[in-house]
Amino acid sequence: MEKQMIKPYGDTMDDGLVQLSFTLPVENGPRARKAAQEYAALLNLTNVTVADAKKIADGFTCFVIYARASAALDYSVIRATEADFPKMEREDIDRRIDRELGRRIVVVGGAIGTDAHTVGIDAIMNMKGYRQDYGLERYSGFMAVNMGAQVAGALLLEKGLETGADAILVSQTVTKNNIHIRQMTEFMTTLNGRNMRGRFILVAGGARLDNDLALRLGYDAGFGPGTLPSQVASFLAQNVIKRHGKRGG
Amino acid sequence: MARLNLKKSRINRVRKLASRIAEDIQKFIEPHSTISVERTVLRLYGVDGMDLQQIPYPNRVVDLWREKGDISMGISRPFAEAALRSGKSALATARLLADGEIGFTGDIARLARADVRRKEMAMAKDAVKALALSAERKRRKIKKTPLPRTPWRYIIVATGNIYDDRTQARAAVHSGADIIAVIRSTVQSLLDYVPYGATTEGFGGTFATQENFKVMRQALDEESEKAGRYIRLVNYSSGLCMAEIAACAAFEDLDILLNDSMYGVLFRNINMKRTFVDQYFSRLICARAGIMINTGEDNYLTTADAMENAHAVTASQLINEAMAKKAGLPEDLLGIGHAFEIDPAIENAFLYELAHAALTRQLFPNSPVKYMPPTKFMSGDIFLSHGLDTMFNLASVATGQGIHLAGILTEAIHNPLMQDRAQALDNINYVFNIARDLGPEIEFKKDGMINKRAAQVLEEAEALLEKISGEGLMKAISQGHFADIKRGPEEGRGLDGVFVKGPGYSNPLMELLDR
Numbered sequence: 001m002e003k004q005m006i007k008p009y010g011d012t013m014d015d016g017l018v019q020l021s022f023t024l025p026v027e028n029g030p031r032a033r034k035a036a037q038e039y040a041a042l043l044n045l046t047n048v049t050v051a052d053a054k055k056i057a058d059g060f061t062c063f064v065i066y067a068r069a070s071a072a073l074d075y076s077v078i079r080a081t082e083a084d085f086p087k088m089e090r091e092d093i094d095r096r097i098d099r100e101l102g103r104r105i106v107v108v109g110g111a112i113g114t115d116a117h118t119v120g121i122d123a124i125m126n127m128k129g130y131r132q133d134y135g136l137e138r139y140s141g142f143m144a145v146n147m148g149a150q151v152a153g154a155l156l157l158e159k160g161l162e163t164g165a166d167a168i169l170v171s172q173t174v175t176k177n178n179i180h181i182r183q184m185t186e187f188m189t190t191l192n193g194r195n196m197r198g199r200f201i202l203v204a205g206g207a208r209l210d211n212d213l214a215l216r217l218g219y220d221a222g223f224g225p226g227t228l229p230s231q232v233a234s235f236l237a238q239n240v241i242k243r244h245g246k247r248g249g
Numbered sequence: 250m251a252r253l254n255l256k257k258s259r260i261n262r263v264r265k266l267a268s269r270i271a272e273d274i275q276k277f278i279e280p281h282s283t284i285s286v287e288r289t290v291l292r293l294y295g296v297d298g299m300d301l302q303q304i305p306y307p308n309r310v311v312d313l314w315r316e317k318g319d320i321s322m323g324i325s326r327p328f329a330e331a332a333l334r335s336g337k338s339a340l341a342t343a344r345l346l347a348d349g350e351i352g353f354t355g356d357i358a359r360l361a362r363a364d365v366r367r368k369e370m371a372m373a374k375d376a377v378k379a380l381a382l383s384a385e386r387k388r389r390k391i392k393k394t395p396l397p398r399t400p401w402r403y404i405i406v407a408t409g410n411i412y413d414d415r416t417q418a419r420a421a422v423h424s425g426a427d428i429i430a431v432i433r434s435t436v437q438s439l440l441d442y443v444p445y446g447a448t449t450e451g452f453g454g455t456f457a458t459q460e461n462f463k464v465m466r467q468a469l470d471e472e473s474e475k476a477g478r479y480i481r482l483v484n485y486s487s488g489l490c491m492a493e494i495a496a497c498a499a500f501e502d503l504d505i506l507l508n509d510s511m512y513g514v515l516f517r518n519i520n521m522k523r524t525f526v527d528q529y530f531s532r533l534i535c536a537r538a539g540i541m542i543n544t545g546e547d548n549y550l551t552t553a554d555a556m557e558n559a560h561a562v563t564a565s566q567l568i569n570e571a572m573a574k575k576a577g578l579p580e581d582l583l584g585i586g587h588a589f590e591i592d593p594a595i596e597n598a599f600l601y602e603l604a605h606a607a608l609t610r611q612l613f614p615n616s617p618v619k620y621m622p623p624t625k626f627m628s629g630d631i632f633l634s635h636g637l638d639t640m641f642n643l644a645s646v647a648t649g650q651g652i653h654l655a656g657i658l659t660e661a662i663h664n665p666l667m668q669d670r671a672q673a674l675d676n677i678n679y680v681f682n683i684a685r686d687l688g689p690e691i692e693f694k695k696d697g698m699i700n701k702r703a704a705q706v707l708e709e710a711e712a713l714l715e716k717i718s719g720e721g722l723m724k725a726i727s728q729g730h731f732a733d734i735k736r737g738p739e740e741g742r743g744l745d746g747v748f749v750k751g752p753g754y755s756n757p758l759m760e761l762l763d764r
């Protein structure tokens with residue numbers, strides 16, 4: 001494949017201009033500015049301009065820097081995944097589920113572990129939805145059971161079994177010290193421990209999540225900020241139909 | 250300050266309704282106590298520290314009495330009796346009890362009842378004195394280094410390590426902060442004990458311990474001297490240990506505690522009965538120790554829409570106020586909460602924000618109302634988010650808010666970095682300065698959008714309060730009237746720690762504070 005080299009764009013192609021801001025643990029002054037400049041040079045930046053240096057505490061100075069990045073990247077080799085689904089409207093999704101599955105898709109979800117943030121999972125599952133896009137509860141093709149926040153993984157699994165769920169939705173918002181990764185991994189261990197991984201379609205979501213991370217942790221898809229319920233509904237409809245649809249296969 | 254045309258009769262009416270609702274809850278509170286209330290009594294009697302298994306002595310002693318004695322009597326009397334027998338301090342007595350060196354005899358009659366009562370009274374009076382002393386120390390500090398002008402700039406630190414928090418706090422004071430709040434670690438509200446000692450690890454925040462309070466208060470005392478203005482310290486009296494934390498906070502001269510009558514119920518699924526009883530005792534302590542409380546209505550708007558639910562905020566503010574007054578808190582210690590959380594995609598959202606902010610200001614003219622920044626609509630676009638904060642700063646200074654929680658450009662990303670805080674404070678200082686006297690200069694058009702919006706919110710709040718006063722607050726919460734979250738009276742954590750006071754119940758401390 002042909003190489004496609006790229007650099008940051010500031011004002012003209014390939015000028016490599018970047019802006020960055022950081023704090024050094026030194027008192028502000030000419031030496032501090034110099035240090036910021038040199039530090040930027042260590043990051044392989046050239047033409048470094050220290051646009052601002054401000055004392056933000058005793059012994060701490062915050063800088064705003066403009067500089068040129070020298071590195072260029074071959075864009076042709078970059079790969080990132082996205083949950084794969086056809087873009088469909090609610091009515092179409094419902095119709096398709098009715099036609100090709102002939103029953104409702106059952107979904108249980110919640111924010112697992114210590115996470116107390118419900119707004120994200122509510123946006124996807126509850127009637128009201130998100131940004132004028134109705135949530136799963138509103139679909140005639142879905143039965144959505146939202147367990148809320150701080151749900152123990154084992155409990156979510158239990159609910160999944162009890163309701164005969166097709167899919168489990170996991171939400172994680174707090175990411176400090178990678179707690180989301182730990183909790184998502186724990187849930188996976190719970191599933192594997194009971195030989196249940198293959199039983200459900202597993203979808204994760206949250207403000208700092210993407211499809212790549214979710215796949216890496218063993219989930220079937222991951223959705224990040226700005227996700228609309230209809231996207232999740234499309235993904236689920238397509239995948240549940242693929243597994244259990246009338247036409248088989 | 251620009252004033253809204255609010256109907257006097259309606260304001261009186263909503264207050265009356267709120268007070269009826271509080272009255273009804275008070276009827277539930279009075280015959281009940283909780284294990285946390287009892288542990289608080291021990292703390293105020295002087296019990297502190299923890300055993301080798303890291304269980305705090307207040308927990309050990311109350312648990313022992315619960316197991317071997319009769320918790321419906323409360324802890325005060327059996328403990329006083331044990332202290333009389335040991336002839337030692339409260340702390341030493343607690344240790345002896347925990348180590349099994351002495352027992353609760355259960356046979357209180359062995360000592361003259363009058364002697365035990367005298368001992369209880371003496372310990373309770375000392376405790377009340379200690380609380381009053383804290384209030385006095387704060388008054389003296391404020392005399393020496395006065396309070397700055399409002400809106401007071403309130404900044405959060407939350408590294409998880411109290412010593413790093415201290416560094417961050419000093420930096421924030423340098424950039425202009427007037428109030429420092431140490432955010433608690435994620436799990437703490439669900440712990441049925443108060444951790445002990447200085448701590449250096451936490452998730453999303455730093456544990457609230459008495460020692461951590463002390464470390465931070467000392468640093469801020471030094472900073473106050475340097476800055477020539479009194480820097481207040483905030484922590485959380487919420488979760489399963491509301492009153493115990495209030496006691497620890499009083500000992501260490503904290504200035505403000507987040508203390509809401511419903512937050513734990515709605516957002517942490519703590520049982521409502523537990524919360525109502527604990528919150529009452531915690532507020533009695535705050536009133537005596539001169540600790541301001543901050544209520545948490547702003548949180549409702551993170552789960553519910555700010556336009557649709559503005560009236561629930563107003564209703565909750567009035568209920569929080571009525572309940573706080575029952576606990577003897579004067580208006581200047583009532584930091585009633587609200588927030589700037591309207592969807593920025595709505596045309597004229599800023600005008601509605603002004604209406605909401607002015608409404609809160611005007612409903613609670615003598616309270617240092619606490620205004621919270623945009624959070625829900627902050628995004629990874631820190632540049633636009635900084636713009637949202639700028640408008641929030643303008644709304645705050647223009648409507649004369651009391652406490653101004655700094656909005657941070659990286660709200661959607663991480664706990665603020667030192668530089669994020671400095672950016673936030675620079676923005677605040679800039680806006681407050683260039684618009685300092687904007688409020689008194691402007692008038693809201695008589696039948697304009699702002700007046701209409703405020704009137705509508707108040708009217709809807711009245712209807713909601715009407716409904717709640719009819720069915721009772723517990724039922725209202727069960728039906729999801731606040732924050733779109735439903736919690737039943739028997740649901741949630743901590744219910745097993747609630748008990749009915751028996752005929753032998755004794756708590757002279759409560760009696761003294763209740764006056």
Ligand code: B12
Pocket residue numbers: 109114115116117118119120121123124130169170171172173174175176203204205206207208223224225226227228232407432433434435436452453454516548551552624625626627628659660661662663664665
């Ligand atoms: C509201 C809020 C709260 C509310 C939550 C109320 C509730 N019931 O949910 C309250 C006040 C309780 C709260 C508490 C805390 N919070 Co908070 N909170 C927020 C805030 C302001 C907004 C989050 C939000 O609602 N976003 C709106 C929704 C719609 O967006 P979303 O979650 O990204 O969801 C979308 C997508 O991600 C996706 N999605 C999400 N989940 C799922 C699931 C599936 C299956 C799918 C398909 C998609 C999907 O779809 C949604 C729609 O597009 C953010 C800051 C911010 N602006 O992001 C901080 C924030 C998330 N909170 C934070 C913290 C630290 C806390 C606390 C730990 C603070 C403390 N020390 O007490 C506690 C956590 C307690 C706990 N145990 O978890 C940090 C997290 C930092 C980090 N990266 O770790 C943030 C970023 C704030 C900050 N800068 O410090 N918080």
